[in-house]
Amino acid sequence: MIEVRDLVKKYAGVTAVDRITFSVEKGEIVGFLGKNGAGKSTTMKMLSCYFPPTAGVARVAGFDCVTQSMEVRRRIGYMPESVPLYPDMRVEEYLTYRARLKGVPRRERAHAVNEVVSSTGLMDVRRKLIGSLSKGYRQRTGLAEAIVHKPELLILDEPTAGLDPGQIRQVRELIKELGKRTTLLLSTHILNEVELTATRILLIHRGRLVASGTPGSLVGGHQTARRYYLEVRGPGDAVNAALQAIPNVTGLSWSPAADWHGFKLESVPEFDLRAELAKTVVGNGWDLRELREEKMTLEDLFVQITRTDEAAPGGGVTQIRPAPVEPAPAAGGPA
Amino acid sequence: MTAPAPAAWSAQRRAGVATNVAIQLACLLAVLIGLNWISSRRYARWDLTAQAEYSLGDKTRQLLGRIGEGEAKYQVVVFYAPDEYGAWEAALRKTKDILEEYRTNSHGRIEYEVLSLYTGGREAVMDAVKRHKIRTEQFSPNDVLFKKGDTERIVNLSEFFQQDWSSAPQGQPPKLTAFNGEQIITSTLQALSQEKPIVIGFTAGHEESSPAKAGGEGYSIFARQILEKREGYEIRQIQIGGPEGVPKGVDLVLVAGPLRDFTESDVRNLKLYLNAGGRALFLLDAYPDRDGRKLVILNAFLAEWGIIAGHDLVIADADSALAVEIPGEGGTSLRTKDPTMFRPAKYENRHLITSKFDSDKEIHFVGACSVLIDPKQAPEGIKTTVLVYTNADTFATPLFPQVKTFVAGKCMDGPFGLAAAAEGKIKGNAGPETRIVVIGDSTALCDGIWGMKVARPDLVLNSIRWLANQEYIIGVDPKTPEDRSLVLTDSEDGYVFRVAVFFLPLIAIAFGGTMWLTRRSQ
Amino acid sequence: MTNLPALTKREFTAYFYSPMAYVIATGYLIFSGLSFYILLKDTRDANAMRNLLTFLGFIHTIFVPMVTMRLIAEERKTGTLEMLVTAPVSDVEIAVSKFLGALGFTVLMIAPTLLYTWIITRVGGRPDYGLVWASYIGLVCLTAAYISIGLFISSTTANQIIAAILTFVVLFTVYFLLGFFAGSVRGLPWKDTINWPEVVTYVHFSSHLESFGKGLVDTRDIVYFLSVVGLGLFLTVKSLESRRWR
The missing domain is CATH 3.30.70.3190 (Alpha-Beta Plaits)
Incomplete structure (x- = not known):
């Protein structure tokens, strides 16, 4: 599903990602682990086609993230770390709008929105303005947005950041649920989160991939x-x-x-x-x-x-x- | 996994993209500049104003089309001298607007500039004087200079418009009642563009008003300033009684207020000339003969063409008579109406000469005689038309009871004709059409009347244009600007302020508030 | 371009969800209302639109930047731009939809000023409707050019205030200041082949507004304003794309 080879990203002389190579198979739940600023978000932004790598190749579902970015973008659901949303829109309005942008056909749109609203537990707030939602609900709205078009690959950047423990547990369960349906790449700097959710871990530090494997094999191996x-x-x-x-x-x-x-x-x-x-x-x-x-x-x-x-x-x-x-x-x- | 693909995105390619963008931008700019270049040459312009104020007439367009292909540039300079009432401002604005249309429609062949003599700064004026090699002594304020190479024509801005002072509120500039800038500009440009001028032959030998004589009954202002300088005609004085007849090279014969009758040989020669497609304009008067001799031969000659010039004086009623100032004792003056100076009531719009005149058109007749038609007397092939009529209350009184041609001692009641035209080909004429115009007045264009600033040459000018085959100039419409002024009363003033400054913004606030509240609600 | 209607609808409606837009519209209507009132009193001319157009062109240099400042700067600041460009929509669609959305809002903001003509008839004036329509066509063309410039500037920064100020400076220059420069550019290079004063006059926005104010619709003016729109949109697209090489 993901194929990354010698990926490099430099910002103004600083190397944020340095020759990362990894691949993710269909159906895997891969945890991206690393401290803040390790290069997780940068890698994810390149995979979601926000910006292209300085060097190297990133492919999603066989499509190049630079040259075939439209194909890639159609196939992924991406939730950036800050979960940017339009505060002036209502939850349902926003999801419908995004579904339309992501090419969900008109007839299926209402159904798709209903489905994600109920599966992410947004039923009670569907008519509310996003700006008035709590952090937890916003996170769920972001997740709902990411999956509304049933993407082949879901990229979630720090999906539990800033949530209280109760909300974290709910979101985590949601992610586990999602993991059963799609390939999932999520990043976190919280250790037990990956241990609890991921089937495989990519450990990234200072822009480099330093370890990869199942939680058990990682520890054993090292x-x-x-x-x-x-x-x-x-x-x-x-x-x-x-x-x-x-x-x-x-x-x-x-x-x-x-x-x-x-x-x-x-x-x-x-x-x-x-x-x-x-x-x-x-x-x-x-x-x-x-x-x-x-x-x-x-x-x-x-x-x-x-x-x-x-x-x-x-x-x-x-x-x-x-x-x-x-x-x-x-x-x-x-x- | 498959073998690694070649690096899709490298530093080199990144630099390449930046260059690519620069090239794209350069290409776009080139395309846009090219597009604007083409559009400034091939364009359409729609006049949405109610009166099509800026649409030049077809005749003007034809002229501009011809000028556009020419080599030389035409320059128009307005030496604007504002007056304290702002009376000329509206006229200047309209003149500027229309000159802009000339510039646009001639694709820049006609350039114009407006110099404000008092407010525009000395330097700009001096600069223009130098550039256009203007001899300042021959200029009066509000003159408009038309120039092509070394040829030039001068028209005064006052001829471009008519104003109505009587209806203007106190302290307000007068209203424009007519604007014939297009007509004047087009005819002046036409005159400039002409290679060989049209020759007008003023007959001499019958005590006519002479183009060479200035003042009083002289015709120097009309002949020199209007016909020669502005309209570009060439003026000659001719004798027609000689054995060679009407001299060669004369395009039209103008008989301006003869006081002596024509001789038989004059008439014979004139007839020969006209039968072969000649053109003639007769300006006659109510006082033809001081010596007791009448214009019997001339009038009989005109009657052969179906035009009957009366031996009479037209007396106008109070409505159409013009007010004049009569100087009295001790510097006082009496303002009264002179029944022998009047405005006609009606123009024949079916004839080209008067086709664009409406009943408000200012044409003055001074000491005029009647001019009627009798189609039965006209030779076969000649069509006669009365051009100008008096109103019903005007009458003509015979001055010479012994001549009882058609009204035996009785006055003729209006409406009757004041000018007539005859046109057509008589049998055996293989040349151009014969054209004759007879107007029952010559006094209205003599220097004395010009001095009083009440000369209105449009009827005579149009006649000359028609006779000289310059129909396209007559076709230019004079425009009557619609009065769009608006003076607010105090209560209207308050109303405008309330609605524009309070009510309309309130709509936005109310709309916004409602929207905001509905949005907030669940 | 299949996403254009959806994107444009979003950009357009976003204005109505924001109280700021109503503050701008109210301020605009107060300013233009005052100009109209003063002009009508001063010129005593029922064809007030001819003079008002020049004023509105100036007022728009202040209010259009307020309308366009948020277009991309706000999305850049809140991060929603990342969501927008990672969705399967092209940068061209984004730029065009934002342009159309802002144009739609501005046209709506201008619309109440059409009532000025109605006010004139209420107090007995007889305006020339052809001139009114021509003026509004010109005003919309001018505003479209303004918006494309504002859109581009909004795309270069995440700070709305900077975007607004910068846009105002640029618009004020092309609408107003350039008129003063036309005479002083004779000394530029290639002065023998390029008539610089004429070029500056051509670029000067006011010179393309004149005909509209008289009641004339000229393709040359429309082509010029559309060229500015095209250039603005192109630069906006390139600015959005620039994340790829920065």
């Missing part, structure tokens, strides 16, 4: 170490020494306490050391209250990638290098 957390009652120094002596342990941090000491451990990813750890603690006669492996989250990955980049500004982040294993990285786990 895991560079296994982390464990133990709580042990015993002489702290001795426990520390014993744990450090276990083979394959690459890092350890000890937060001393009067009674139960907390230990964070890192090891090479190849082996699960939990049995070994338990055996060591219990074998030395110390008490073990807790032992768990700390799974890496998407958020960890996100933070890891962006921090790496900030450490080496300007450097290309084409692949993720393992973080250096240090004895006392305090950033390991705010749970």
Whole structure:
């Protein structure tokens, strides 16, 4: 459905999007993840034919976004981040107008508008002026507009931005519902949003695509170490020494306490050391209250990638290098 | 996935697009300039005014069409001298408007400029004087100069219009009652465009009013200023009684108020000339002979053509008589009506000469005689027409009872004719049509009357044009401007202010308010 | 051009949804009403339209920018322009529809001034209706040219106030100021082949309004105004497209 190759966009010397390549198959729900200003919106604007790329190719449904932009525009529904609407129009009026622009035949127009009004829950406000609507309703109006002509591809830029938690949940459900019908590309900077809605994630940072895959495979693919957390009652120094002596342990941090000491451990990813750890603690006669492996989250990955980049500004982040294993990285786990 | 397509959008292509846009813009500009260029040469112009004020007559268009193909440019300069009443302003505006139409319709062959002598700045006037090589001493205020190369004609703006002072409110400029700018401009341009002038032969030897004599009964103003300078005719004084008859090269013979009768040889020669398609204009008067001799031979000659000139004096009633000032003792003057000076009541519109005259047309007759027709006396092939009539209350009194041609001692009651025309070919004439016009008055165009500024030459001029085959000039319509002035009373003034400044904007507010409220509601 | 009716309808009706439009129309009618009243009193001429036309041409240099300023600048500011250009409509359709919408509104705004002629007849005047019609044809042509210029300027900025001021400056120049320059451009290059004063006079809007005021409809004036409209629309389209290379 989407085919993007070496896409570059420069604004006045600043490279907003830098050689992005990806493709989206029909029926996928793809989450575009990245911090603000990472290049998500720019990429989406190029795909929706708002402006052309500086270099590279973007194709939607086999049509080039530059040379066949009319064909592309007919096939997509696009909701920009700010959800621009005409405040002086009534909801239904606006949807009818947009349906007409998007080529919904006259006979089907009323039906199409009715359908999107009910499916996006706008029934109660259909006669209201858009300017008087709440943020949530505006977002729904924007969504309704994007789908009124049953597009093959739906591009939603930050569809939940600025909503309260209740509205976010509603919009998210709506998106899930939509995802069953069309191919969907949505962007967000909120991590669990993609985890909840997307079947695949494109992680973009500083204009570059840094990772892509299902939420699980992403984390798996980028895991560079296994982390464990133990709580042990015993002489702290001795426990520390014993744990450090276990083979394959690459890092350890000890937060001393009067009674139960907390230990964070890192090891090479190849082996699960939990049995070994338990055996060591219990074998030395110390008490073990807790032992768990700390799974890496998407958020960890996100933070890891962006921090790496900030450490080496300007450097290309084409692949993720393992973080250096240090004895006392305090950033390991705010749970 | 398929192999990557070549980069669809690169920096080079982007620069290319910018150049492309620049080229497109240049092309568009070129097309638009070309379009405007063509449109300024080939265009249509619709006159939507009720009276078609700006539509030049067909005759003028024909002339402009001919001028348009010519080589030289025509220049018209108006030396406008505004007066304190603003009396000439309306006339100037109309003159400017119509000159603009001449410029437009001649595709710029005719250029004009208007110089305001008192308000326009000295420099502009001096500049124009230098450019057009104007001899300032020969100019009077409100003169209009027509120039083509070194040939020039001068007309005064006062001839372009007629005004009515009597109905003008106190302190207001008078109303324009007629505007014949087109007629004058067209005939003047026509005269300028002519290669070889038409020759008018003023007969001499019968104590006629002479073009060479200035003042009193002289014809110098009419002959020199109007016929020669403005209309472009060539004036000659001719003897017709000689053995060679009417001299060759004379296009029309003009007999201006003879006081002595013609001789038999004069008449014989004139007859020969007219039979071969000659043209003649006779201006006769009520006082033909001081010596007691009458114009018996001449009148008999005219009667042969079916035109009967009366030995009488036309006495007008109070309605058509003109008011004159008679100087009295101690600088006083008496304003009274002179029954021998009058305006005719009716013009024959079926004849070309008077076709454009309506009953308001200002033509003056001074000491006139009647001119009637008798078609039975006219030779075969000659058609006679009375051109001008008096009203019913005017009568003609015979001055010489011994001549009892048609009214034996009795007065003739109106309406009767004051001018007549005869035209046609008599048997054996292989040349052009013979044309004769007889007008029962010559005094109205003599220098004395010009001095009083009441000379109205249109009837004589049209006769000359008709005789000289210049029908196209007669065809130009004089226009009577419609009075569109509007003076508001105080209550009307308040009404206009209320409606225009309060009521209409209120409509917008009310409409907007309603719209706004309905929009707000669910 | 299949979307043109829908787009034009939207642009036209948008004016009626905005209180600003009524404020503009009211102000316009007050100004033109005052001009009409003063002219009628002063000239005592039932053909007041001939003189009024010159005044209206000037008043339009103030009010047309207020009508056109929002056309694209507002959409650019609120972001709806992005929605508009990513819908399957061409930039030409967008420019033309906005032009037509604004023209429609302005014509409606001018329409009440037709009643001035009625006022004249009410107080006993006899206006020349041919002259009135010719004047209004001229006024609409002039206004169309104004709108295309305003539309283009509105497309170059997201700030409506800047658009309005800039439009006013340009319109004031082409309608009024150019008349003063005509004499002072003799010294320009190629003065032997190009008659600059004539060119400036030709470009000068007032010179193309004169004939209409007399009651004459001349194709030369119409062609000129339509050329300005064409140029304005072309520049607007290119300005909309310029997001592609900026």
